[in-house]
Amino acid sequence: MRTSKYLLSTLKETPNDAEITSHQLMLRAGMIRKLASGLYTWLPTGLRVLRKVENIVREEMSNAGSVETLMPVVQPSELWQETGRWEKFGPELLRIADRHDRSFVLGPTHEEVITDMVRNEIRSYKQLPMNLFQIQTKFRDEVRPRFGVMRSREFIMKDAYSFHLDKDSLQETYAEMHTAYCNVFNRMGLDFRPVLADTGSIGGSGSHEFHVLAQSGEDLIASSTDSDYAANIEKAEALAPQAQADAPTQEMTQVATPNAKTIADLVSQHGIAIEKTVKTLFFKASDEVEAPIVALMVRGDHELNEVKAEHLPEIATPLEMAEEADIRAIVGAGPGSLGPVGLTVPLIVDRSVAVMSDFGAGANIDGQHYFGINWGRDVELGQVADIRNVVEGDPSPCGQGTLQLTRGIEVGHIFQLGNNYSEKMKATVLGPDGKSQVMEMGCYGIGITRVVAAAIEQNHDKFGITWPDAIAPFQVAIVPMNMHKSERVKDAAEKLYAELTAAGIEVLFDDRKERPGVMFSDMELIGVPHTVIIGDRSMDEGNFEYKNRRTGEKAPVTMENMVEHLQSLIA
């Protein structure tokens, strides 16, 4: 490709409305342009990367035995009504009406459509397992689209769905998909981590997320210092710091704490160690509980894990804080003075809280705390559960090492759905016994457009993007110095361009009438991994200059060896 025939569209200035690095660099490198909130046009440089990501995913999915299909973007509402998601899904599901006023959605996902197709096409267990994927445009009407294509409204997903006679077969395919995903991200040259994940609203029994590791990642990942264990912080199990509580050493005393509204106040004003404090939080109760609200307790220096809390059968879904008026009516005090002693509603304490002794908590009297509380003696220990976020240094739940926290960007997610959808949609096959049987399902997603942004968050420097070779928009840049004045430089550049192109290498030949500085900074910004600089001075010595984008290293390479040199680097 010659830059003169190409839409390079690089920008010198960083656009004001781009908050994160990948968004800034994608705009500056001429990869994307905003059409409207959450809607982006992919300019040629961006699309070249996108297609590479897409092709790697397509090849690895095919290698793993998944068969490609393509389902419509527009889906009839009837299928969403069958699974109940027409009602359950929030306004992210964009509902539309056609000219005949029939209801449709712009598909944010395709469980309903694929399950409908498979229940029509697959009749016998002999056709199972079946694993189908597509790479298709999706739409999710985010309330606040942001970070460019990291959280856009229109985006491209690879979504795969597998169908099985039983759970063993599902687990086998799930493991194959886990391997395929590792192959995908390894081939792209990304530093990633598969982590245990919560199954969330899609439901099902097992799930892993695939995260590209990057300091700017929205997600926290907890991983063991000594093993392969890694989990999303939502999912990472928090063990108790010790096996059981120490024996009491203090009497329980009531202390006036009129100015202590927070844990920090309590610590600073009353000299109590933060590890000896607790937070008591009230949530709306589920139907399983007689009381309208339920109390949860975590240590003062810990954070409640809302996902774990929501999974408690005693708690209403979705998780909702209790109203202060309701708390006051039942407990007799308000936030800042709440605690376990004398509580009449169900109490669920975190594992770390269950092994505390001589601790302080609100007295359920405004402006009063108890210090020196001990379980059993002063108050019955409620139900114990894991309801907090892990912190650095916690023992790893795998039993080896301690947990460390890193940040990641979720780019893939695999689920064992079980029969969540297939049962509602009556997706059955005839089993070996001739009886109709509901299929087990798995689903497997990769955010194709998001991978591009995540790769940039992980691979950039102050000059621009530092693409891994496999997903770079071009493999080689040719930067000729003063080509429009020097015939010799022009001829050499044209010859090298022709040779590299003939060798199947993707070359961006900068044939613009621009100053060398402009060309260098453009090639660095868009992140071409290998650059050949052609100039009269080095040609006098029979050389071109090679420059590596990632390391910045420069070295002369003889003119006749340059093609071979590049081929060996790219292979």
Add this chain to the structure above:
Amino acid sequence: MRTSKYLLSTLKETPNDAEITSHQLMLRAGMIRKLASGLYTWLPTGLRVLRKVENIVREEMSNAGSVETLMPVVQPSELWQETGRWEKFGPELLRIADRHDRSFVLGPTHEEVITDMVRNEIRSYKQLPMNLFQIQTKFRDEVRPRFGVMRSREFIMKDAYSFHLDKDSLQETYAEMHTAYCNVFNRMGLDFRPVLADTGSIGGSGSHEFHVLAQSGEDLIASSTDSDYAANIEKAEALAPQAQADAPTQEMTQVATPNAKTIADLVSQHGIAIEKTVKTLFFKASDEVEAPIVALMVRGDHELNEVKAEHLPEIATPLEMAEEADIRAIVGAGPGSLGPVGLTVPLIVDRSVAVMSDFGAGANIDGQHYFGINWGRDVELGQVADIRNVVEGDPSPCGQGTLQLTRGIEVGHIFQLGNNYSEKMKATVLGPDGKSQVMEMGCYGIGITRVVAAAIEQNHDKFGITWPDAIAPFQVAIVPMNMHKSERVKDAAEKLYAELTAAGIEVLFDDRKERPGVMFSDMELIGVPHTVIIGDRSMDEGNFEYKNRRTGEKAPVTMENMVEHLQSLIA
């Protein structure tokens, strides 16, 4: 690919709701499934063909210097308001509202979006010409979607747009696109024809359609017996059959024709030759004319060409027949008795009518005709124009040979748009003189999904589809006879499958436990061009059997030569 791991989904019966061959065969061959009216899922076999079509188009567009980009499916209404198409476009334009109640459309085409992008990115004539294409999902809310993917609501288009400083540059790119389109359809192995086309509602000055020739085609194409001239019947110029009218030989006489309501009645009841009759049709007039209606006359055996009629400045757009009440009020008679004599509204006659003599026409008195009418003597010749459809045997407007009519399916369309969009959207560049200048534009479409259906209309027989090699879902089928009983057959089939796959050939290996007849008819139905039959009997003689899908010819090929034999056929 092994059929056992694949979603073959062939059907024995032809579905009732499929009217045309390609739709029937795409359903039977397991290529598509209907999700809702005008919405289709592409099953694996269909998608394989679709991707081949897509890749050929992508490669040839890139070879011709067009650069790939990707614009959103969902487009903001503001851009459509800028060009006035928000109002002009009918209900085919699906308008939607997002969660914030902002208006969007599901894009049926992308002129607005690309022009917006280019006006932002391209500032100088030095960056021109620029040719950009995308392959993207489109939506057109057809009132009556039909014929499967031939006229669906959601479909995939390749659309390209070029931008120029002047018309010469536009014409150069237009010619390159014409060549690229010929390359595309030649590579696909399709019998096609580029034809002159009307520019229709998109406007602009020059246009060609590309038609796949097929008896079932919706469009009529007129082409010269002796030259390259070909045009859509909407556009094909109709010359007069002779240079001027013969001299009168009859007096004009009034004839009572109370039972002649049609031209056919007139011919059968009154013995007048059909070539001596005319049809006088009234349409609503444009503002250019004082009268509310205008009369058009074509010969009794000819058909009015509505597209040509609509282009007359005297006629209102869109073309609309005059109300009978209005005709009666002005002319004094109704349909069946209308004619030129004594007419007080503007009269436009077809070229063929202008050279008639001694002809019959309605007398503008109910139940009465005049016979023996001659121009000049009996009535002034009105304005003369080409307003009829050509017929077989008409002289070709190119001056060589006569016209013949064939049927085609439109799969591509190229336009010289001029500055239709760029002017409304103020898409300008700085010209060489430093002054701002509106760009000239071209646009170039190929219906990717439609090509698949059109290829089937052209390539099928009673057994199923007869794909050209370049777009067949698989190149080779391996059909082993009784593989599940014969170890030798199984081993040979597995070996051949491995060898062909290693040679980069796309093979469908039918490893199902099915009767040979089922396998043969499935492979014929989906149209794999080359089949290898492996059986004990031919292996006794050291052979496999080769079968050609298109010719039906079978021939033994030695086992060791089969890979080479297939490679030579495919190359």
